[in-house]
Amino acid sequence: MNHQGKDIILIVDDQPINLKILLSFLQEQDFELRILQSGVQALALLQETIPDIILLDVMMPELDGFETCRRIKADERLVDIPIIFMTALDTVEDKVTGFKAGGVDYITKPFQQTEVLIRINTHINLRKKALKLKETQEELLLQKNKLEALINSIPDPIYIKDVDNKYIGCNRAFEETAGKPEQEIIGRGDHAVFSSKVAASFRVKDQEMLAFGEAKRTEELIIAPNGEKLFFDIRKTPYIGPDGNLLGLIGIFRNINELKRAQQEAEEERERLSVTLQSIGDGVITTDVHGKTVFINRAAEKLTGWKNADAVGKDSDEIFRIFEEKTGEKAPSPVVRVLRAGKRLALSRDAVLHPKGGTKMSIADSGAPIRDRENQVIGVVVIFRDITQEKKMEQERVKMRKLESVGVLAGGIAHDFNNLLSAILGNIELASSGVTKDSKISALLADAQKATERATKLTYQLLTFSKGGEPIKEKTSLPDLVSESANFVLHGSLVSCEFSFAEDLWMIYADSGQMSQVIQNIILNAKDAMPNGGRIRVECSNVKDLASGLLLRRHKGNFVRITLQDTGVGIPRDIIDSIFDPYFTTKKEGNGLGLAICHSIIKKHGGHITVHSESQQGTIFSIYLPALPAPKSKETEPQDQEKMVSSTKIMVMDDDLMLRNLARSQLAALGHDAVLVKDGAEAISTYQEMQESDSPIDLVILDLTIPGGMGGKETAQKLLQLDPEAKLIVASGYSNDPVMAGYNEYGFRAAVAKPFTLKELRKAIAAAH
Incomplete structure (x- = not known):
């Protein structure tokens, strides 16, 4: 179509007098005219120029108009150009021949100027609308793909x-x-x-x-x-x-399985730690960053005179009251000193502990910061012991050595417990924040929720376009599907529905979800057309050799017909031809997609839908679907044939630590040993090293995309250079990647798309063997 200038009309007629008559009034219009006198000339011109409409004479020498039309319509580039025949022949047979050849209209000679102009403008406008509709459908398909990708990702x-x-x-x-x-x-x-x-x-x-x-x-x-x-x-x-x-x-x-597991493991680890701490002979006190007591073990209870239950929450200086041995002055708080230094300290060499209700004692103590997994200080652990008798029994030199020894021991214990406490408390904090305080997760969920709410209405209306738009067909019986879909929509309304199904009704090959949507959309429209109540009759029958009828000559074979007839207000004549157009609606709150989707679904099922309506006399929708005349039978689905793979050593390459650990657990569940690497370079060196050992790698699973590193595609090439017999599986979250679709071409034996289940992983491993 000429989008930038005038509409182009190609006129093909071998009679100058006819051309003269047409030019006499067409030249006055806003058209660009191309004049030819034979079908051969027209076919040649159409290789370079595509007009908006063709006026084609029927009776021409060498190549008549009917044959010229057939050849034009055989070209995919030209098939949508409207062709109007010009002829003095006006018999039904001639017109049928013209329409079969691909013509859209007839102009009978002698020409009537007004009629010719109206027909030309009508068909040019229809073509423009058809092309616009095609563009709209392509845009809808693009939006559908984006929406599907968003929801399913x-x-x-x-x-x-x-x-x-x-x-x-x-x-x-x-x-x-x-x-x-x-x-x-x-x-x-x-x-x-x-x-x-x-x-x-x-x-x-x-x-x-x-x-x-x-x-x-x-x-x-x-x-x-x-x-x-x-x-x-x-x-x-x-x-x-x-x-x-x-x-x-x-x-x-x-x-939150991982969260639950982490919480359980953290609780078990905390219990083990508590038992360990309680078993230690030295006193152990842990605090938070504010110096408040979190825990004291039994040894600390005995030394300080405080019970753990009474001590928790109190300032550590109140529990652990230490003074300088020589001066008798209060010693600096060990917790404050550790928090300021940010590292492990041997806190005092001449400290005296004043226990609650007990005798003063000389102690050796040390402290260390407790850090979480992000290396943030979340508390302090203080370890101390009573060295009173040691100081009395030994000389100063021996005493100093003892104190030094105790200090070293205390420092080592502090370090070990610091690591344990960091891991446990870090896990607890991360696990807790993951449930109630993780703003990032909350924000992501909130954004997804808002996007879902905005798209929900359109998503429901565009279900037919999901998964690429093609129906997932299976052998289907209509009675239950039709009755359940209709009753679902009419539940609680004033509209009654009666059903009639042929006893020997054939089955169809269809997507039951999409067909249910068709029935519901039509029933819903019928209900809206009867606000004060009414009746709907639904009938399903067999139609043999549909091609013999006058209604649908282009459909052949046996069909099942679904007829839905209501007693509503009917559809006005002036809009009935538009009801299947996308976004055409007469409802204030409608979006005009319901019947358009019905039409799309029926078309994708190889069927056809028609409508007949009279104002105030109701509406009849007739749906024709290809039938399966074979008797109803319950087909058995073939079972997946997976060969059993014995325990193997499998290397997994993934840049995500969490996913590597998950892979280890999954492979362990399947009875395999995992070797984990983070990128291609490590994968190659590890594979080569283990192939030269007594425990070679049996199979490699490669993540396709490694940010900042060698990905699965390049790694596979290098591994195959090292070992042409290497068994490789490609894994990726981008299921539409060309490597995933044609993995064999890149040296892989199987592919598995993330996220994958144990069954899918087991199947891929079996396929790779």
Whole structure:
């Protein structure tokens, strides 16, 4: 189409008199005219110029108009150019021949100026609209892909429910958690997705949230399909429609298994530490950064005269009261000295401890800062012992040696306990902050939640475009699907629905989730057309050899027809041709996508949808879907054939420490030994070193992307140079990377996309062998 200048009209006629008549009034219009006198000339011109419309004479020598039209329509570049035949032939047979050849209209000679102009402008405008629609559809597809990537890239499971506690949407992470594909989740309740115990818990808590309409946060346990116990931090928020009404709820899961495990390990480690500290003969006092007592062991209780329960929370100077032996003056606080120095100190060589209600004693003490994993000081540990008898029994020189020895010992113990306390307290703090104080996680979840709320309405309407837009088909029986979808929409309304299904109704090959959406959209429109109540009749029947009918000549074979007829107000004639156009709507709160999506779904299923309506007489939608005439049978799905792989030594390359540790645990669960490396350079050196040892690497899993380092693709090439028989698996979070799609071309034997399950990992390992 000529987007920058005038609309181009190509006129092909071998009769000068006809050309003269057309030019007499077309030259006065705002068109650019191209005049040719044969079909051969027209075909040659079309190789260089693409007009906006063609006026084509039927009766021409050498190549008539019908054949010229057929050849034009055979060219993909020209197929959408409207062709209007000009002829004195006006029989039905001639017109049918022209339309079959690809023409869109007829102009009968002699020409009527007004008629010719109207037909030309009509078809040029229709073509412009068709091209605009195509551009809009391409833009929708692009936006759909972005939206799908956003939702499915979120690693946390996300689900959406309606006010009846039925699932209406979820992301891929939720599918993995539930162990079911989306089409087996949508439209169902919790008992159809999870175990009865988990489902009951979900339903009660979701109903409670829906009842109050307030966001909630809970911690729940889910038993995965493989029997694994999964702890989730679940945030639930109301799903509010554009009109402010509550439409359901949105739930976002955060897997806290690692947090729970860390808490448990931290608690166990703290218990072990407590037992160890209680078993030590020296007194041990720990404080926070403010000098408040956190813990004292039994030895410290005996030496200070304080019980741990009474000492906790009190200032350490009140518990550990030390004075200078020679002057009798109060000694500087060991906690303050360590905090100022920021390092381990032998605090005093001539300190005297004044215990609560006891006898003064000479002590040797030392202190050290307690640091978390980020090397921040979070407290102090003070270790001391009673050296009164030692000082009395030995000479000054021996006493000094003893004190020095005690100081060294105390320093070593302080260092060891400092490391232990740093790890334990660091884990506790990080674990606690991960649940209640981690602003980064909260911010990320908040952003994801806001984006989800804004996109929820569009997401639901564009379900048909998810996963690339293609339906996931399976053998489907229509009666249950149709009746359940219709009844779901009409529940609680004034509209009744009656069903009629042929006893021998054929099955279809379809995506049940998408087909349910078609039925619901049409039923919903019918209900809206009957605000005061009415009746809908749904009928399913078999249609043999559809090509024999006049309605759909381009469809061949056996079809199942779904007819949906209502008693509503009907569709006005002036808009009925536009109802399947995207964004066309007569509803104040509609977005015009419902019937457009229905049309798209039916088309992707190889079917067709028609509509007939009379004002105030109701509307009839007829859906034709290709039938499977074979008798209903329950097909058995082939079981995955995985060869068993015995225990092997597997090297895992990943720049993320957490993921490396996770890989170690996963491989251990599968009975394999893991060797962990962080980048390509380390992978190559480690592989070469172990291949020369008695314990070679059997298999290598390479992360495709290593920021700032050698990634999986380059590493694979170098490993294969070292060992052409190396067994390699590529792993990546970018499933659309060319290497993942054609891994064999890069030397890999298998590929696994992150995040992956144990089953997927086991399958990849088996494939690599």
